[in-house]
Amino acid sequence: MRVCVVGCGAVGSLFAANLATLDDVEVWAYDLSEPHVAAIAAHGLRLVGSGEVTGHPNATSDPAAIPPCDFGIVATKAMHAASAIAATAHVFSEGGAVATVMNGVGNEETLAEHVERVIRGTTFPAGKVLEPGVVQWDVKGETTFGPFEPRPLELEAIEPLADACTRSGMPASAVADARPPQWRKVIFNAATNPIGALTGLTHGRVCERPDLRALVSGLVDEGTSVSTAQGIVLDADPEELIDHAARPDVAYGHRASMLQDVEARRMTEIDYLNGGIARFGRELGVPTPLHDAVTALIKGVEASWQ
Template identity: 40%
Template sequence: PASLPQFDFGIVSSKATQTRSAVAPVAHLFKTGAILSSQNGLGNEEVVAEIAQTCVMRGTTFMSGTRVTDTHVRYELDTATWMGPFEPTKTPFSLVEEAAALINSSGLKAVALEDARPAQWSKLIFNSSVNAVAALTGLPHSLHFAEERQFSDLGHLLHALIEEGKRVAEGLGVQLYEDPWEMNKVGAETDHPPSMLYDVRNKLETEVDFLGGAIAREALRAGIPAPLHTALYRLVKAKEVSWNFQGKERAVAK
């Protein structure tokens, strides 16, 4: 990083858990440039702004890939990245439009929004619901996530999680850009393994603090009930703890 020139525009696409370590080595290269966070969840822009102290943009993307081998990644979901100003850094909307045009000229897709929070929350609710359920069940994002015909169907839980998330967003004054339940129904046809499922399978730290944990904390702060997101957040955190648990097994007292 010490030998790199100044940047006009950068995109942070690391895991939310790695934002600080990803940005810190190159933060000094953006003295007059701008940085787009296209990461999952809430809280990334705050970290980027703290470290880089430059214009920051909120970004929400669904572009993803599935690793086949070390040299082969299957590209999925060729959709637009939604992007807008991060309000605390007073990023001009004209700068967002310029960055979106640059992304579009590269062959990728981007849409500039004057307020990107509705888009960010739309994906947050969808993502936190799908990722937590996938991590705890071991299922990829499959048709099970949208099925509601039988009492036992998993889609009932997904629908309840999404409705709960929508109530939190509404209570915070955020009008969603798209319906997370419709996102779920489309995604359920892909059999895509969500990132949190990959993390759990490989016993890696998940992004749950920035996904379901963020919804649970925002709900608590605003006095809005969110028992489902809170429960799944705590279950995923307990799952992480279990990987290193070395307690002594004890016989059950008779």
């Protein structure tokens, strides 16, 4: 099996490094960061923290160098997905199937504009790039893959990717309906990431404050209403997951990806998280005033950098 990981920031690197430890999987890591690619080519891709792994994927910034692949895992920021898949679509033109593990909603539709076979994916592991070729693995978790409904693949076509991820140390499952875990994560992220980004607080410290925890619950309620309006039954209660993650032995000190983006003055994924929930809400007639407000606040922070 040959797998191409498109975008080797923190999450993409977790997949690329782990999959590259398997003897029966050839991994290609595509990223635009030349220092990151050079470090991986020279020394391998090293994970530290919750998992100590060094994998040796083929790393490149040249999409023309990537051979045809059986599977793709797109792990860029959501706003970069269109350009990333446009550059690499030829890699999957011979029947390859491409999964998204990006934050937010609407990513499958972006991939489907460029490739025929799309897999709906959601992943919970998280981390951050420490230096070129080295990634800190902050949070472990499971990944779910399933059909993308407009052009659904058979589960048998998805299971080899889930099996490879699991054997590599990234537990994954192939399911008939991948929307419940996807919306569970979207609701989780949209309720916590922007609050951390606006306050500078880690996940655990946000949850310690009753005022902020109440705001988080309000965002969860709105997101759950939007998912319910689509006929989606969540596979777990986001409130319980938020409190679980706040434990010292789980993700108390984790700085959400949106906080990392704000600190680095990078554009955030707000349009695909809170903005995405609000967009679905408008289409379904479900009010989302808190998500609208949070979206406006984060966009205001981004505007302040200009």
